[in-house]
Amino acid sequence: FDDPDKLVDTDRGFVSREIFVDPDLYKEELEKVFTRAWLFIGHESLIPKPGDFYTTRMGEESVILCRDKQGIVHAFLNSCRHRGMKVCRYESGNTSLFTCPYHSWTYTTDGKLQGVPHFRTLYEGLDREANSLVSVAKLAIYKGTIWATWDKDAPDFITYLGDAKIHLDQALDCRDGRSGGSEVVGVHKWIFPANWKFAAENFLGDTYHNPSHRSVDLIGIGPSAAAGKKGRRDDELEKAQHVWISFPEGHGVHSAIQPEENEYIESFLDNPVLEQYFRHCFEERKRRLGEQARLLPFVGTIFPNTSYHGRQPRGLCAWHPHSPTSTEGWRFFLVDADAPQEAKDYLRRYYMRYSGPAGMTEQDDMENWLYATAASMGTVARRYPFNYQQSLGAWTKDHALGGTVSLQITEEIARGYYARWKSYLRGAAWDELLGVGGNLPQRAAE
Ligand code: FES
Structure with missing residues (x-):
């Protein structure tokens, strides 16, 4: 595999299965990605x-x-x-x-x-x-989260984040719009037999996989806006304009922009403490952030292996590689440090029910990742690359949101992610890795 271009062809939309199963490539990415990236x-x-x-x-x-x-x-x-x-x-x-x-x-x-x-x-x-x-x-240390790199030549962390920062901020800041102020309410750790990139890619904004979560959609707590009539969270997402954004540094997010006219939806009528807390957060966030409050973070991945859920559940996930076909997932659940204990307890229970190894959605995802990994290991299977041609060319440049923006579900973000992965494997200089060079920003500027 001397030539990374043979493994990742983002112009035509193909990625070799080898990068998800091959032990030599795995060693190479530990050396060239994990010793350099934040x-x-x-x-x-x-x-x-x-x-x-x-x-x-x-x-x-x-x-x-x-x-x-x-x-x-x-x-x-x-x-x-x-x-x-x-x-x-x-x-x-x-x-x-x-x-x-x-x-x-x-x-x-x-x-x-x-x-x-x-x-x-x-x-x-x-x-x-x-x-x-x-x-x-x-x-x-950024808004309470701690990041590190082994590379003394790496750019500072904020430069590394690039325009993905405004989206990550929404996950790290308090629900009422104050900067930072979150705490970890619990960490889930578990090992699953799949390549780490399946998980990272899933959170880049692979909304296309939502049919996997049909069972939780049907009971009203799933990620699909189709479940809109059953819960406060999904109502908000149904009315919003969804955007999928690829950043030249390899990060990707799926966010949503609420309509100008949006009001708090009563959700906890049987619990005055929760109702008051969530209403206060909604109104205070709107007052503090103005237009910016319309931006709802959904999911994202900061290259290479840190993902986040922006709203509910709110938290960060680290996908730690163990081997080409084994990953340790760590989910850090976040709450506002000064939230009422009742709200913290409610959110902690919600997070556990929704995600994590025993949660209702993560199990759907892991089943896909581990079967896809296993079914890609065979000699014949490895001859056939994965297809990443969805919404090829359907993107635009939006300076307010940063990055390359698509208004429809797209694999442009995954193409950008693997283009950056390929640059790391080639040992590219930091200028290129941050998007000053390389194919992604040039395409975005066209
Ligand atoms: Fe640590 Fe000997 S004292 S390995």
Whole structure:
């Protein structure tokens, strides 16, 4: 596979199945995508106090996310500099030191090698600084979310986000339009036998797959606007103008724009606390954001493996690769930190019911991803690429929304995503990866 152009042909709309199953290509994308791109690694609310830590992942690597004694947030490779043992085997907690279980080297919460047993007799001249935990090259905290990259030459995180920022903001900000202010109310983690890109692509705005969720649509909590008469959320989506947007950095979103005249729809008449909270959020958001409040985030993927649900459920998903055909999904559910406890509890229950490994929609999706992966592994199956020709050429440039916009369901976003994936595999410079060069922005400007 020397030539990535043979794997991804976005002009004609074909992507080889090999990129979803081949072990060599998988190794290459770990090296060329996951060591360069900005990756979502956690949320500040998971480590609020000095000494708090949360073990996370970047690609296949285990990473310690930690707040040091001074309150500064760090991310380190979770691997001892002596023989590589995981220095932290817990999911989360609070500590003043990380003590390696193997031979007891100890590291401070800012990653420095502090203690080495028999240091004076056995390790004369050991350079402790050079044997600190390996830190990420760059770390960014954005509206409570924490992102990191191993590439010291990577652009800053906001530049990396590009125009996808205004859409991601809608998922991270409070329901009443205040900037930031969210907290994680729970994290679901589970492993499924499918390539990680199936999940990432699904959230780019693959609205075409909604028939998969017919059962939840029929009971009124599904993603399809066809279920519009059964719930507040779907009523809003039914009346809105839906937009599918591809960004030159490889990100993609499906958002919706509400009509100018839109009013709060009473939804919780049997629960005054919830009714008051959601009404307040709706009206306050409109007052604060004006025209911008009409933009409803639905789903999106920030290249390569971070997806979000913008409204209900609201949260971020990281699709961590384990192998070409195995992925660990992490869903971080978000609520407003200062919401009434009753609203937090209601949303937490809703999120669990709707998504996650035991939720009603995620199971539909996973069944598709794992069968598609399994059915693409055969010698004959691998000769036939996937078809990405939907709505070829049906896009326009919209400066208010950013990116390349389609008003109809489109695989243009997936084509853009795989065009960018191909650029990473070619080892493209950051100028190209951010859309200054490459085929996608040129097409958008035509
Ligand atoms: Fe950690 Fe030896 S592997 S102290």
